[in-house]
Amino acid sequence: xxxxxxxxxxxxxASFRRNLRSAQRRTQDESVEFRWIEVEAGESAEAxxxxxxxxxxxxxxxxxxxxxxxxPMLDFYLQLWPKLSGEGRLRLLLAExxxxxxxxxxxxxxxxxxxxLQFSFDHAFAHLxxxxxxxxxxxxxxxxxxxERYDLGSYSDYKARWGDDGLETVGLFMAPRx
Numbered sequence: 001x002x003x004x005x006x007x008x009x010x011x012x013x014a015s016f017r018r019n020l021r022s023a024q025r026r027t028q029d030e031s032v033e034f035r036w037i038e039v040e041a042g043e044s045a046e047a048x049x050x051x052x053x054x055x056x057x058x059x060x061x062x063x064x065x066x067x068x069x070x071x072p073m074l075d076f077y078l079q080l081w082p083k084l085s086g087e088g089r090l091r092l093l094l095a096e097x098x099x100x101x102x103x104x105x106x107x108x109x110x111x112x113x114x115x116x117l118q119f120s121f122d123h124a125f126a127h128l129x130x131x132x133x134x135x136x137x138x139x140x141x142x143x144x145x146x147x148e149r150y151d152l153g154s155y156s157d158y159k160a161r162w163g164d165d166g167l168e169t170v171g172l173f174m175a176p177r178x
Contacts, residue, residue, distance in 0.1 A: 002148040005140055020136055023129025030097065030128055036141040037092045039106075045085040048092055049077070051101045052118075058102075059120035068118050077118070084108045093138050095121060095130060105134050112148040 001008055009017060039045050053069045061067035068077060084090035089110060095103030103121030107114055116138070121130045142150055 001143045005143040023132045026128045027133045032095050032097050034137045035094045039085045039090040039092050041086040049081050052104045055101050055104050056120050058122040060123045103130050103134050105138050114142050114147045115151045
């Protein structure tokens with residue numbers, strides 16, 4: 001994002017930009033609004049985390065039991081959220097319709113670097129392209145606040161459309177010969 005949102009968008013294909021505009025229109029037609037929050041520690045963080053878990057339960061991942069609302073992922077975020085919010089580094093985007101959260105995206109910011117952690121949305125809103133619009137909304141907020149790098153985390157196919165060339169890492173496992 002070092003060249004801003006317009007620079008980032010210019011590096012996307014015409015098809016990507018067209019599809020994003022269509023998703024933005026559908027989302028607007030359904031009266032979905034977005035709220036960017038710099039989450040503070042305490043009751044506010046706890047309330048926002050409950051909102052995230054509520055949305056997660058209605059997501060395709062949550063419905064299949066593969067989401068961040070269960071098991072090791074839940075344990076991880078229960079430890080991470082208080083730390084990030086206590087340091088003033090937790091950022092949360094909520095997508096809301098009629099005052100009810102239907103999507104979220106959260107991550108941690110350190111200086112001009114943002115590491116996305118998790119995002120999900122209510123499966124009933126999948127037809128809107130809400131995930132794409134949330135990613136774009138987050139990028140817009142981050143670029144406006146001076147963030148130059150949005151780390152999407154580990155590779156997956158959909159992230160390739162959103163990211164530029166990044167750091168490629170390899171994990172090695174070494175064991176002594178017996």
